[in-house]
Every structure is written in C-alpha cells, then in structure tokens.
Amino acid sequence: MTTMRERLRLVFELAKVRIAVLSTASAATGWLLASGAFSLAMVPAIAGVFLLAGGAGALNQYQERDLDARMLRTQRRPIPSGRMRPRTALLVSLALIATGTLCLAPNEVAMLLGLFTVVWYNGVYTPLKRVTAFAAIPGGVVGSVPPVIGWVAAGGSIGDPRILAVAFFFFVWQVPHFWLLLLRIGDDYARAGLPTLTSLFTRRQLARIIYVWMIATMVACVSMPLFGVASPVWAFAGLAAASLWLGWHATTMVRSNGEVLAFHQINVYALVVITVLSLSVLVG
Numbered sequence: 001m002t003t004m005r006e007r008l009r010l011v012f013e014l015a016k017v018r019i020a021v022l023s024t025a026s027a028a029t030g031w032l033l034a035s036g037a038f039s040l041a042m043v044p045a046i047a048g049v050f051l052l053a054g055g056a057g058a059l060n061q062y063q064e065r066d067l068d069a070r071m072l073r074t075q076r077r078p079i080p081s082g083r084m085r086p087r088t089a090l091l092v093s094l095a096l097i098a099t100g101t102l103c104l105a106p107n108e109v110a111m112l113l114g115l116f117t118v119v120w121y122n123g124v125y126t127p128l129k130r131v132t133a134f135a136a137i138p139g140g141v142v143g144s145v146p147p148v149i150g151w152v153a154a155g156g157s158i159g160d161p162r163i164l165a166v167a168f169f170f171f172v173w174q175v176p177h178f179w180l181l182l183l184r185i186g187d188d189y190a191r192a193g194l195p196t197l198t199s200l201f202t203r204r205q206l207a208r209i210i211y212v213w214m215i216a217t218m219v220a221c222v223s224m225p226l227f228g229v230a231s232p233v234w235a236f237a238g239l240a241a242a243s244l245w246l247g248w249h250a251t252t253m254v255r256s257n258g259e260v261l262a263f264h265q266i267n268v269y270a271l272v273v274i275t276v277l278s279l280s281v282l283v284g
Helices: 004-014 017-035 042-063 086-104 108-128 136-153 161-191 203-227 233-255 263-282
Strands: none
Touching (some): 004 042, 004 086, 017 136, 042 086, 042 136, 108 136, 161 263, 203 233, 233 263
C-alpha cells in the first residue's frame, strides 16, 4: 500500500518542484522590488506562483508522457514509470492550477498573468517542442512572467521599466539555460523523435551560439541598474562580479567546444542575481 509520504513524493516529482521553486523565488523578488519589504501579504501571491508553476509542470508531464517514456532521463518520472496513472496526474495538475489561481485572485492582473503563463507553457511551448528545435526562444516568456506577477501583486505597475528590465533578464537567461542542458541530453531528445539543435549544428557551432546568448544574459543583467533596479553601488558591483564569473565559465565552455558545460553555473548565476536584487531593496 502506498504511504502518504510516497504519494507526496510522487506529487513533488510530477510538479517539478525545483523549477517551481526558482519561479517562486523570482516572483518573491518582484514583490520585494515593488514593496521594499517582506510581509504576510505576499504569502498568497507567492504561494499562487508556486502552485501554478507546479501545476503547469505536472500538466507538462501528462502532455509529454509518451516522450518521457522514450528518454533515459525521464523514464523514471511518475507516469512513464507506472507509479501514477495519467488520469491521476491530470487531476493533480488541474487541482494545483485551480488552487494557484484562487491564491492570485485578489489581484486580477496578477491572476491573469499567472493563467497566461500556464497557457503559454502548456498550450504554446510544450506542443512547439515537437515542431521546432528553437522552441526555447518563445519558451523564454515563461521565465519572464513570475517576477512581474510578484511586482503587480505588491501594487506595482505592469508597465514600469524596472520590472520590465528584470523580466527581460529572465527571458534571455532561460534560453542558454535550456540549451546548455541540451548539450548534455541532445541524444535523448533525438531518441524521442524531437527536433533538436544538436542535429542541426555541430557541438562546436552550438557552443558558440550558446556563448552569444550567455553574453546577452550578462548584458541584460548589468543593464538593470540603468532602469533603476539594484541602484546601490554595491548591488551593481555584485551583479557585475557575478556576470564576469559567468563570462569566464562561458569562455571555458566555448573554448572546449561544449565539452565543459556551464549548466550548473548559469543556474547559480540566476540565484545570485535574485539574491542581489532582493538585498538591494532590503539593505539599500
């Protein structure tokens, strides 16, 4: 008999909690940038982003269960491994999305942004992966919205240049983040019959393309203070130092023709940027 602990573990696997946590952290950063402080009022909005991200991830696994069964990296996921029925996974995903929507309901704009992100991820990006190897570019929109949700939920204007600069950074970051992973799992994608950049470009060419996107990510990062984000000198210095660190790893990656990957580093970079942005308003 399956224990409650095992069921929760299955739900966590289905909801791709690690990805949901990053989206939640960026949403919390958006809230802090708009309000300047932590407060209990942020809990429903941040919980809503977490639940929507988890629901979208779960729905994605339901949609791609046939592909997951063909890839070594994903064969042990709840549905292809037989530990969860597809219908159960679908119900879990819809329950998470519905609960997340209710959490964001007090702010109509934040709720609509959250629903838009789910529709874009599951209705546009997920099916687009079967059509084009460049799906990660429109898919980058998914990563750009959570900080805007946090910002709007805290009372900020959706058209404020500050949050748009932050959203643009996360949009650009998302593309090399995925393509660095692709350098590692390209064969798995090909095995599943998905179009992949590793079949269009040599490893050397793809490393150079990713390098350009990593440089663009660094530029987007250090440009944020120009829009009034992370304005303290120490915060700009922190963003610049983190960008130089990423640039060093990007250079190592491209010189090795993609043999030395920087996937872990670009994830750490995003966490550092989130931390610096948050501290810039909390510490000043």
